[in-house]
Amino acid sequence: MMRVLRTIPYTLIRMSRDYITLLLLLVVPIILITIFYFVLGDMKNQYGDLAFYDTAQLMTLVFQLFGGSIVIAYIQDDLFSARRQRILVAPMSLPLYALSISLCGMFFSIFLGFLLVLFTGVGLNVEWGNVFWVMYIIALLAVLSSLVSLILIFSVKNIKLAERLSDVYGIGCVVLAGLFFPIPDYPVITFINEYLNPLLLAANAISYAQSNLFSDAYIYMFRLGIGIVITFIIVYVLGRRKI
Amino acid sequence: MIASLNGIVKRYDSKLVLDYIDLEINEGQIIGLLGPNGAGKSTLIRCLTGMETVNQGNVTLFGDGKKPFQNKNKEKIGLVTQEISIFPELTAKENANFFAGVYGLKGEERKRRVAEALAFVGLAEQTKGKAQNFSGGMQRRLNIACSLVHNPKLLIMDEPTVGIDTQSRNHILQAVKQLQSKGTTILYTTHYMEEVEAIASEVVILDKGQIITKGTVQELIQNIQHEEKIKVEVSHPEEVSLANIQALPDVKQVIKDGNQILIVTSANSGHLDRILTIIKEDSGVVGINVEKPNLEDVFLTLTGRTLRDGGSV
């Protein structure tokens, strides 16, 4: 246990030096959000708030959907490549180590989300409402994406395929939410967006809280939470078999 | 006794990879595990370290045959993996520190051991360099340092010199000798017989999952001392009739290896003349060489193949 704990600083150092991830999950969203800041300007949404606020918030959440790629990369590198042998001969528990790098990945993803909230909130004056609530929801979203990624790693053989599928998860959520192009109002899609699409669950949880409609905010948070419980159970069952 | 394998059988699906392996590793030895690619060396190591379950047989580590792979025993083992298995994003020092922590070293001792291990492999000057910027040879050496930080009693090295320059290779062989003199027991696998000849106190030759012979280098060579190896370099290897040479009495092996014909005969059989006559019927003779046997010949005599997978009968 202590030994696994001692590896954590090094896992975090590795993540902080992972420049491609930093580029994709931090620099790119900052650039995109900044572009929208100038494009949308003073445009208002139907409630009379700045349209840019909604966009900035959604973008911040969207990139959390892709945070699971961090966990995929680290599980692959440490548990399914040459390094696996070293970890296996070492006197420490492999499942615990797998848990620790997964938690580090989630933490890192949440941290990047925090930086985006900070940038949009302080730099671009986006009104987020209660920052603790926002970070809590972002954390749930990041954990869910990481769990989905873990399910993918454990259930498909090919790691490249797992990575692609996790992209599909992210892009799928975005498309269903109607952010790329308007999505027709089929009952199925409405149902998915209302109960399953983590992106909209998180967005709703945040926006209801902003309007002080906490009972509604709690409902969406609760649905996210259920998603986490279910995916966690699947990860646990699959992980026991694979690790 | 440091470790032993008793009657180990390992299959992948139906493929038999280790076929009743018995092996004892005693304190202070450098065991040279020699075998061509695919012989089962890495699999043997995985079974010995508990990474892989075996189909039959049992493993004893440090006298413990009941729970050989408990952490108490794992702490005393260092493994240098065949493929480089360090963290490319971390510096040399951070890499060594990671493993020092995993093996339970703390505080001053951890610092000291990390510095010692890096100095030992000649990376004292590059402790702050990131592993991903290192040359292949330096990465190999860091790979070794990471297995040494915790001062293992048993160091297992899986082809640690593959793909590096002669200088780094000699450095590594020197280091292995030095470790032995400090009391470390070493299991060294390779398919280069020169390395085994240079360092091993006992040689184990593995082929197709079986231990085909073991002993000191001297013993193994003496066993085939009654043989002679004649190497004839020819101008048209494809034309030479191997069957005619093989038909001579006392000729044990005839192998074509590039434009060389290797012939193993009983010592003093006086065949050189006849062999040359046969070859000259079909091809020019460019050079000729009668060699003292070495480990390569031990392998050749026992299997009819060369270690480098090159020639075949």
Ligand SMILES: Nc1ncnc2c1ncn2[C@@H]1O[C@H](COP(=O)(O)OP(=O)(O)O)[C@@H](O)[C@H]1O
């Ligand atoms: N995980 C595995 N699954 C199936 N076959 C394997 C596996 N690992 C090794 N083998 C087979 O076992 C044989 C021995 O491999 P290995 O132990 O790597 O040999 P060496 O290290 O001596 O080159 C090879 O034929 C290889 O194809």
Ligand SMILES: [Mg+2]
């Ligand atoms: Mg091997």
